Amino acid sequence: MAIAALAAAYRRLCEDNQNIKATFMSKKMPEALKIRFEKITPRVIAKYFSEKGFKPKCSQCGATNYVATTYESSDTGSDGKNYRVLEVFELSGVNVEPPTQLKVYPLLCRNCGTIWNIDALRILEWKEISDRIEADSNESHVLDEDEEEHE
Secondary structure, three states: OHHHHHHHHHHHHHHHOOOOEEEEHHHHOOHHHHHHHOOOOHHHHHHHHHHOOOOOOOOOOOOOOEEEOEEEEEEEOOOOOEEEEEOOEEEEOOOOOOOOEEEEEEEEEOOOOOEEEEEHHHHHHHHHHHHHHHHHHHHHHHHHHHHHHHO
16 A cells, blocks of 8 residues: 555656656557566566666665565466566656657655656666577577487
């Protein structure tokens, strides 16, 4: 309940701000892009930070406990269950045409409520590159086994 209240407060804050507008991306995102973003779970964000050698820490109070808005995926995992994915927000300016648009994951400090926005496209690109490297590694391994059988 507290997470939903913080997310609702964040949405109201952004809507009230005259220079910035925030919208939930999953409601209006093209289906192909939505499917790509549904790869990003809380575990993926944690792995991203770990791989970068960094633990998120609140700039205001120093706490390391964050929450993010999630929703149930439209697809099921290998266990047949739906899983939680991070909600993407779009921040866009209003002073230029076309407006600058940023896709972000807002992380909320569980201690003081400070909001930290993470570039969602950077996380998505990192995840897709990591998946390709892993797939190439697995494919290469399979090819090596096949070559051994034919010798």
